[in-house]
Amino acid sequence: MSRRSGSLRTYVITRLFLTIPMLLILLTFVFVILRVAPGDPISAAYGQRLPPEQIAEVRHHLGLDRPLIVQYGSYLASVAHGDFGQSVITQQSVGAIIKARFPATLELTLAAMMIAIIVGVGLGSVAGRYRDTPVDLGGRLFGIVIYAAPIFWLGMMFQLLFAVKLHIFPTGGRIAAFAQPRHITGLYTLDSLLTGNWSSLWTSLRYLALPAITLGLVIGGVLVRLVRVHMLQTLQADYVEAARARGIPEWRVVMRHAFRNALIPVITVTGLQFAALLGGAVLTETTFTWPGLGSQLVDYLSGRDYPGVQGIVTFFAFLVIGVSLLIDILNAYVDPRIRY
Amino acid sequence: MSTPASATETRRPPRVRVLPERWLRPWREAGRFPRSIVWAGAGITAVFVFVAIFAPLIWRYSGTDYQNIPRLAAPSAAHPFGTTSISFDVFARVLYGARLALEVMLLSVAISIAIGLPLGLYAGYRGGWRDRGLVLIMDSLYAFPGLLLAIVVAAFLGRGIFNASAAISVVYIPQYFRVIRNHVVSVREEVFVDAAQALGARPRTIVWRYIFFNVVQSIPVIFSINAADAVLTLAGLGFLGYGVNPPTPEWGQDLSRAIHDLASGVWWTALFPGLAIVFLTTGLTLVGEGLNDIINPLLRRVGMTGTSLIGTVAPGGAVAGESKVLEVEP
């Protein structure tokens, strides 16, 4: 036992060490892209009547006239302090914006992930169980086709059907006016539950439904195939054969033994899909005007708000690497073969 | 070391996880789609390629024709997919959009391979800190959401075919790099071990031969997945406004204009470009599946496979049962 936990510790430490250079590389990449790109953020933000002396003043105030290396250093230093910069357009701290809007993105991605897992694991297990039947083929084709559908188009079709024609769901936004629950976590559904505000819960679910279903279906499509593969592997594993040999009915074999083990890679796969989830969230938020970080990033981009873009992308980089680190540690805990 | 007992048993590159053969069998077989489906996918792709090349001969309107075309007309015999609010024929926009999609796709894939392949060969062959450094860089880029990367790059490069292709290519360079580099490393180590015991065999020739066959084995599959993703990413860029300059027909851009029509009950401007994306992407993905099935057994029969494809990327960007970061060797 102690030997096992020892090597786990080594693994965790090694992985943590690797995280830092990876973060550094991503941050450098972001920095380089934003600095060498054509266009001038200062004129872009203060485009109106601005005499050249004032432009120079603003530039100096924001530190954009210092040599690139110095800017790079101060960027890294401020990130290390948790300072994500200041929006050029609104002069608000990007960190504050992230704090305000991240719960929206979190709520969307969590809900989408749940739907993705239900769809992916459900269809994938069934497809794996009934291998090479039309059900199997249908499941796998669904996985491919749903991934081929652009998220925004899928969202638009849902909007057309459910919002415009059937009036069941709204077309966009996060919640109806005057209906927000008391702020605890920032996730409206959770806060409504925690405060027992049922009307607010109902409203926030109504608004969350279409975006979460759209994103969840697409990610779920990818999961279908992966779960199916693992299901097949598991169904042929020794202990499953042993269970069959003991005379346990097939359905029990599937449900009790195979299914439970088929869930293990779901953790891994969830982590893998997290990056795709974030990317998909940007498109989903734009389509449904969901006020999260993804739509904020798009706004900053079109507004050429470089510090804003930089801040959000930096935050996403932290998220992605943090999640993958977590997944790897979880995996290593569960499966000792994976460690170095 | 002896040669493998059977052609189906995988060799054991030191880095890839060890799995008994029978565990692999379901995975290999699981990947196989019925031939009919794969051919359907190839057919769909071929249709799009044909349409892209021969668009002017197929349909009388071009993507930017507007004279004597009614505005926002529902689908009819004269305009099978209807018309837009500025008198564009939607069917023409779909046809010519295929042309642009294929152009950008080929260009971005070419850039990705042109950069990723040599880098992967270099890193795999040289090894050492150069290898580790490049692997770290590529893994970091790989970990980041591809779409976001493409959007940020495209937003700052500006509009245009080349800019959009460059933005999309950035996303897939790490993929090609990884697979090539992994193969080169595994093949190199094995062959050197073998060659040490063989008489008179020059390691370098063998290494390059194996590398070549491994490249042939994996590139086409990644190519088709890359192509499918490129089409999707381009549509995403166009939707957000970072694709090509209007009024060039581009599906994603047309879709972003079509959102406004939806609320008025106009559905044809939104449905058909979207369906086009779905079909082309599905076709390309299925072709990738088919290539995977064909090439693997073929090379196995010839005894040329050096590595299993466990590290390969499945459609959707996920790697079957593996964490991306785990591939980094300290």
Added chain:
Amino acid sequence: MKQPRMTVRIIGLVALLALVGVACGKSTTSGGKKVADRIVWGTTDSETSNDPAKCYEVFCTNIIQMTYSRLISYGAQGSTLKPDAASKLPDISTDGLTYTFTMKDGLKFSDGSALDANAVKFSLDRVAKLHVSGSAAGLLTAALDSVSAPDAKTVIIKLKRPDATYLAKLSFIVASIVNPKVFSADAVADNKTVAGSGYYKMDPANYLEGQSIQLDANPNSVLGQPKTKTVLIKFYKASSALKLAVEQKEVDVAFHTFLPTETTALKANSALSAAGPSLFRIRFLVFNIKHKPFDNENFRKAIAASIDRNKLNTDAFNGNFKPLYSMIRSAFNEYSPVFKDVYGETPENSKVNSYLTAAGYPAGQKIKIDLWASTNHYGDQEQDAQVVLKRQLEATGRFQVTTKTEDWAAFRPDVSAPPNGKFGLQMLGWLPDYFDPDDYVAPFISAEQSKDQGSFFADPAVEAKIAQEQAATSPSAREPIFADLYKTIADKALYVPLWEETDYIFTQKSVTGAKTDVSVNLRLEELVKSA
């Protein structure tokens, strides 16, 4: 004149939130009729800054209009200036350089502190000191010499030179009276801070970035009490979402901004009322006379003669906008369709050809030009308009037009990027700051301001005439100067006016009082929704 970041119009909001499951339908009785306490206004505009020293966008102007007071303003209707915080219109010295205002008694800010002459001096000095780039500060400071408050009831404003339009400029939101206890003289306040004394006040807790703003009636209002106690402003990113919201009664008032097809559909909706149209921005083409081939006057005239505004209106805007034939808002008396007089209403190829020949282009030669527009500032129909303009120019057979676009954030600075701007021909718009024809002349053809439009036009004779009309005090003296200047624009084809945007206020049938004032702000204080 401010350049709005996105089409922002505020139309009064009124109406209770009728939401599924949300019970509260509070109402009060007013004049025997039950009226709702809350009204929801939906808009596609977005919030920028609520600090009068910084705000220069359409939406924040509307908010500040409703939550702050000024010495004088245009009021809810009409185009004559009325005293607000001042007790009467000021005394102006004979040389036109000194304005003396007397304040009303007992004015208070929303938090109860006294609103007196010192607060006015603080506010105006603050604007001048901060001089935020991209704000309207220049409007005030260009002619301003000093502001003094000898006692708590008197404000004396001294100018450097006489300016007939200065009173109008003082009515603009940049001259709003801010609470010295809350605002700092050295820094711009953040978006959540609103400290004035208008019809409404805003609690910072009710400001949800990008989602909604709640305004509550200000008991200490200098301007009077609004008819509805609470207004909730809800932001929608997409006009289609706003359209659905107003159709499904999620909002009571929808103002700003809809696409032409959506406007047509909403006007035809019998369950909704439409107030308007109110005239909004003017839209035009700008020639950069420092860029070839636009430096040639006859070449510019050829382009001006190729435009068919009626067809542009039908093709791109469903006929919802108003063709414009002079570089001034059609609501002014000084408006006269000079471009129609000079170039005709429908283009004639013979005219175009003769202009081009005079410009030195041999008959039949096709000239390549780039037409620039921004993508995300004027609404989504901008792309359509650009395409239609390209088609009209190419229909003459003499031009080959490449359409180019940039996001507003890049487009706007590029228009006037030194040394001579980036574009040769661009589509731009203009919105009035103050209700005076001077606001449609100086920004376009004065040497100092024409470069902001990307025109770079400068002519000493024109400068002299502009100075003349600014110094003149009587309308009868100014009118002929304006007529002359607008004719000059047409004769030299310095700009090509295209259309005037119109906006409707769409409300539920239970809502009354929806109107905009002369600066096209939605008057929230007039909105009433019957419960």
